[in-house]
Amino acid sequence: MTTKPWKVWTPAEDALLRQHWADKEPTKRLAARFPGRTAAAILKHGYVALGLGPRDCGRESFSPVWEGVRGLLAGGKR
Template sequence: MTRKWNKWTPEEDALLRELWASDVKMDVIASHFPNRQHFTVYEHARRVLGLPQRRIPQPFDDVLSWRLISAQLQKAPATAKALADATGLKHSTVAGLLKNRHGRLVFISGYVRHTTRCLPVRVWALGNGRDAHKPRALTATERKRRYMKKLRKKEPERIDAWAAKVRVRKQMKSGELVRRDPAAAWIGTTTHQTAP
């Protein structure tokens, strides 16, 4: 089945130009053209009509949120999670605002390792400084070594039990440890005497 393409009329182009110059959201502009998709309206405005990139003022909530975040960053550099906890904002909101202002108002002053996954987490600071070098992620062996070291401090008896199991397994594989057959142990070592 062939699709019928609807050409843009001069009236639609004029309406699009008028709406594009206003401060309304793109969803509202697209709703004025019910037979066209959101992306189609945007592409027609930018590519065919040559309209400039839209500069929509920030919502008032973003301005207030940024003020809260920048007040916390003036005290000390912090991670996005720490900023979210301190300001009461959602983590996704804080991360989005930091990402949008990265390179202009904030920079990455360093990295800390995430406690459970050992991934480097960004530490943000105010200013237009140079970003810190991102450390490489830990390998599986390094993560296990860190975990075992932490476990050795917290639960040494658990480590000892685990090490004993490993030793027994290793001895069994190498043939150094021979386990008796439970059936043979049950029979025992009694000798049968025969009658003369």
């Protein structure tokens, strides 16, 4: 089994991630600032290595079930 080589985070990347961690932009858009890094790698590095805590992307969660219930309560159809 082969694995991909692990790319070490530079101090400049750490600083850039800290600077933009609280931005309310989707993680995939944040990942565009880090060529060669995936969104998952950025989240893991921010949470685990840097201890930055959860990101608030400004996006409310969507639940199709709740949308159906809300429509029924409003007197509409599912």
